[in-house]
Amino acid sequence: xxxxxxxxxxxxxxxxxxxxxPVPSVHVPEENKSKPTFSEPTVECPECHxxxxxxxxxxxxxxxxxxxxxxxxxxxxxxxxxxxxxxxxLGLEFTPKDPLGFVDSKPYPKRMEEAQTKTGETEALIxxxxxxxxxxxxxxxxxxxxxxxxxxxVVGDRFVQAAERALSLRQPLICFAASGGxxxxxxxxxxxxxxxxxxxxxxxxxxxxxxxxVLTNPVYGGVxxxxxxxxxxxxxxPKAMIGFAGKRVIEQTVREKLDxxxxxxxxxxxxxxxxxxxxxxxxxxxxxRIVSKLMNLP
Ligand SMILES: [Zn+2]
Numbered sequence: 449x450x451x452x453x454x455x456x457x458x459x460x461x462x463x464x465x466x467x468x469x470p471v472p473s474v475h476v477p478e479e480n481k482s483k484p485t486f487s488e489p490t491v492e493c494p495e496c497h498x499x500x501x502x503x504x505x506x507x508x509x510x511x512x513x514x515x516x517x518x519x520x521x522x523x524x525x526x527x528x529x530x531x532x533x534x535x536x537x538l539g540l541e542f543t544p545k546d547p548l549g550f551v552d553s554k555p556y557p558k559r560m561e562e563a564q565t566k567t568g569e570t571e572a573l574i575x576x577x578x579x580x581x582x583x584x585x586x587x588x589x590x591x592x593x594x595x596x597x598x599x600x601x602v603v604g605d606r607f608v609q610a611a612e613r614a615l616s617l618r619q620p621l622i623c624f625a626a627s628g629g630x631x632x633x634x635x636x637x638x639x640x641x642x643x644x645x646x647x648x649x650x651x652x653x654x655x656x657x658x659x660x661x662v663l664t665n666p667v668y669g670g671v672x673x674x675x676x677x678x679x680x681x682x683x684x685x686p687k688a689m690i691g692f693a694g695k696r697v698i699e700q701t702v703r704e705k706l707d708x709x710x711x712x713x714x715x716x717x718x719x720x721x722x723x724x725x726x727x728x729x730x731x732x733x734x735x736x737r738i739v740s741k742l743m744n745l746p
Pocket of ligand 1: 493494495514515516517
């Protein structure tokens with residue numbers, strides 16, 4: 449051992465080495481303490497208010513890593529996540545029109561244009577054909593960001609086309625529902641989609657082609673009253689709100705106070721309206737298993 453090493457060992461023993469020097473404190477301004485800064489966009493969980501980067505949220509399929517809240521998922525993201533492989537997007541030839549020349553606070557075409565700019569989609573329903581684990585399926589998903597996922601003629605057209613494709617190829621049809629109901633700007637024409645979609649589903653039923661509905665938060669109105677409640681199997685995501693009319697409208701009609709959770713998926717499961725609540729991370733496997741059983745796949 450040379451002289452320098454002996455000095456270092458001595459200073460360690462005496463407790464005067466650099467490891468024990470006081471660390472200079474770092475001043476963090478008060479306003480920065482409660483606001484962590486991220487270099488990439490973040491998403492705030494509506495339940496626990498945790499700030500999570502969009503990339504982390506997307507990797508976790510928009511389920512909050514802190515509290516397990518299921519956040520809204522865009523229809524296109526949903527279908528790309530659902531399929532292992534997308535073969536074709538259906539229904540792009542159906543584009544919205546303004547059959548009634550409807551104007552409320554702004555003209556319907558203007559409202560439609562704003563929704564298209566906001567979402568990057570042409571309508572509220574996206575329809576794709578693809579495969580999971582080698583099993584071909586047709587799936588449709590509602591985009592709630594697009595005018596509340598409301599059902600107008602194009603949504604009806606795309607749904608019926610997807611059902612007909614599923615029927616002709618004898619592939620199961622999966623529907624991820626998230627909608628406020630029928631689209632008031634298309635009046636009676638949007639209500640007619642309830643009957644059209646119901647008829648298309650009935651044709652699937654007669655041919656024994658499975659139709660599985662996944663109810664995501666929220667599903668209301670004419671969509672609940674038609675295609676979302678006509679599945680062979682009804683799955684729901686945790687805490688999804690599902691109903692026909694909203695709580696306030698029902699309370700005003702029946703003149704009674706209603707319990708808060710009465711339109712939640714958990715309450716509906718207890719009362720036999722839906723078949724199963726499935727965590728988003730288990731949804732793909734669950735649907736694959738149900739389809740395999742219903743279609744007698746090996
Ligand atoms: Zn959370």
